[in-house]
Amino acid sequence: MDQQLQVDQQQLVSAWQERLPSFMDDGDSYSVQPDEANRKSLLIHFNAAGRQSYSLDFRCTYVDSREVAVDLLDVEKAGLHTDERTDAVQQLAQRYTRQIHECAQDLKGLTNP
Known part of the structure; x- marks a missing residue:
């Protein structure tokens, strides 16, 4: 059964905003x-700690009330668009994607009552 997202x-x-920091x-x-x-969909912007000054933008879209699709939209380094295929960016993108999925799982009580 397809569970449509019912949350505002x-x-x-x-x-x-409340749960992601954890x-x-x-x-x-x-x-x-x-x-x-x-x-x-939500737009999530991350600023990575450290000297690299990377920032990554993601779109997190609820496919249904239980599942999200995460798309990397843009990567910048020190305010300039940068190649998202580098190892450093790929590692950050994977980490943030995992954190987005973990947060979505944690919020299932809200999205899939």
Whole structure:
């Protein structure tokens, strides 16, 4: 049975802002915003800690009430667009993708009551 997401987007954004830090590494910062183009999506921006000054933008879309699809949208280094195929970026992208999935799992009580 297909479980459509029934949660208000703003409520979802608030829940993510509250829960995401518990899955993140010390020093990393983030922001969560609603995706104006899709009410089932959130835009999540990560700033990686450390001297590399990487920032990564993801779209997290609820496929249904239990599952999210995560897409890497953009990578910047010190404010400039950078190649997302480098090892350093790939490792960051994998880590943040895992953190997004872990947070989505943690919020299942809200999205899949």
